[in-house]
Structures are given as structure tokens and as C-alpha cells.
Amino acid sequence: MSKVALAWMVEQARSAGVEMSKKSIDMPPNPVLHDKSTNIALGEATGRLEDRDVRYTDGRKVKQLKMTGTGLTYAEIKKHNLISYTPRDLVPRIDMDPSLPLPPETKYLYTTDETGTVNMGSYRDWLSKNGYKLGNLVIK
Known part of the structure; x- marks a missing residue:
């Protein structure tokens, strides 16, 4: 679950103009x-x-x-x-x-x-729908 917070922090840094890696942040589906x-x-x-x-x-x-x-x-x-x-x-x-x-x-x-x-798919969808940008988070 810490990877979700990491993905959000990376997006916050990007929105503040900080150049961040485009490498995916991989997360298991469950x-x-x-x-x-x-x-x-x-x-x-x-x-x-x-x-x-x-x-x-x-x-x-x-x-x-x-x-x-x-x-x-x-x-x-x-x-x-x-x-x-x-x-x-x-x-x-x-x-x-x-x-x-x-x-x-x-x-x-x-x-x-x-x-x-x-259920990471559903959790990601909820976060997205509620304005949380997770950028490079990939559920594998």
C-alpha cells in the first residue's frame, strides 16, 4: 500500500514542477x-x-x-x-x-x-474518481 502513497507523492512533486522519473511503480492486484x-x-x-x-x-x-x-x-x-x-x-x-x-x-x-x-483495481478507481492522481502506478 505504500506504493500508492509513493505514486501520489510523485504526482504531487510533478505538479509542483519537480522532474520525476517516468518509471512505473508496480503494484500487485491484491x-x-x-x-x-x-x-x-x-x-x-x-x-x-x-x-x-x-x-x-x-x-x-x-x-x-x-x-x-x-x-x-x-x-x-x-x-x-x-x-x-x-x-x-x-x-x-x-x-x-x-x-x-x-x-x-x-x-x-x-x-x-x-x-x-x-482489491487494487477498485481502490485505484476510487482514488482516481475522487481526484487522486497516481501517475505511474501500474497494477500487475
């Missing part, structure tokens, strides 16, 4: 999404989540998943199928002691922070 939060136990961002509070300058406070007016929202991610979450039972894990009274999301110790894949 890069792996990593999530180091506790969300991996729950899979897709639904239900009880590690959802941060966002505080606006006017004093309002909302959960990150409910934010609006900031670009790409969680609702748009869902609408455009930008992320395919890996079903929790397919993520490598270690079973915790079944005799412990643990909530379902802590029943396992996951051995990876991979939570799914990003």
Missing part, C-alpha cells in the same frame, strides 16, 4: 492487508472492535468507523468491495485453553496479522 490491532480476532470490521475515538476541533467525538467528510469511509470500503477479509477460521491460529472462560474473540492466538487482501 496485496495482503495487515492489521496489528485486536480486530484480527473479529475479522471484518463489525461488532465489538478496536474502533478509535476521533475528536474534532469543535469538540465532537465519533468512532473512526462512523467518520464522514474525510475521504474514504468505512461505508465506501464496503460498498466498493475494496477489502476482502479472510474468514477467521482460515487464519493460522493456536487454540487457547478450552477450560478458560474466554470471550469468542480471545479464544485463539493468531499467528499472523494478515486480515485480508485489497
Whole structure:
């Protein structure tokens, strides 16, 4: 995903008159999404989540998943199928002691922070439609 930011920065530099390489910035079509939060136990961002509070300058406070007016929202991610979450039972894990009274999301110790894949074609299209210029970004 850092290559998307790189492609955008290259275009920003070009628009400011900086001469930049025309070499393509190659991106795989479905890069792996990593999530180091506790969300991996729950899979897709639904239900009880590690959802941060966002505080606006006017004093309002909302959960990150409910934010609006900031670009790409969680609702748009869902609408455009930008992320395919890996079903929790397919993520490598270690079973915790079944005799412990643990909530379902802590029943396992996951051995990876991979939570799914990003549909780069759809993501690129969304970025383009919303005014982000990505110049040399090529999905291969």
C-alpha cells in the first residue's frame, strides 16, 4: 500500500514542477492487508472492535468507523468491495485453553496479522474518481 502513497507523492512533486522519473511503480492486484490491532480476532470490521475515538476541533467525538467528510469511509470500503477479509477460521491460529472462560474473540492466538487482501483495481478507481492522481502506478 505504500506504493500508492509513493505514486501520489510523485504526482504531487510533478505538479509542483519537480522532474520525476517516468518509471512505473508496480503494484500487485491484491496485496495482503495487515492489521496489528485486536480486530484480527473479529475479522471484518463489525461488532465489538478496536474502533478509535476521533475528536474534532469543535469538540465532537465519533468512532473512526462512523467518520464522514474525510475521504474514504468505512461505508465506501464496503460498498466498493475494496477489502476482502479472510474468514477467521482460515487464519493460522493456536487454540487457547478450552477450560478458560474466554470471550469468542480471545479464544485463539493468531499467528499472523494478515486480515485480508485489497482489491487494487477498485481502490485505484476510487482514488482516481475522487481526484487522486497516481501517475505511474501500474497494477500487475
